[in-house]
Amino acid sequence: MYFYWLAWQRGLDFSGHSSRREFWMFVIVHMAVSMVLIALDVGFSLPWFDVLYSVASFIPLVALIVRRMHDIGKSGLWGLVFFIPAIGPFWFTYLLSQQSSLPINNRGLLL
Numbered sequence: 001m002y003f004y005w006l007a008w009q010r011g012l013d014f015s016g017h018s019s020r021r022e023f024w025m026f027v028i029v030h031m032a033v034s035m036v037l038i039a040l041d042v043g044f045s046l047p048w049f050d051v052l053y054s055v056a057s058f059i060p061l062v063a064l065i066v067r068r069m070h071d072i073g074k075s076g077l078w079g080l081v082f083f084i085p086a087i088g089p090f091w092f093t094y095l096l097s098q099q100s101s102l103p104i105n106n107r108g109l110l111l
Helices: 002-009 020-044 047-071 076-083 088-096
Strands: none
Touching (some): 002 047, 047 088, 076 088
């Protein structure tokens, strides 16, 4: 949950870096929250919860993707790879899964 809240706190921060762990932990919790809200929509006919959450989380998710791209040494515009037909989503997932390109000291901390 820490990384989920961290992504929301840095929701308008398009500079800096985000680790693989930070990104994927946010994605897992984000998908779980979305599934619960979709279940509420289906079960109780409450579509606005899912819509509001999706709209509210769009900018923080884009900011997280841009920071993740920075972490692997690429411009945030590389996030647009997702929109390439057929191979885009696979290439995008590959990029998001790459190891950090930042130097790390002997204690495992970023320099």
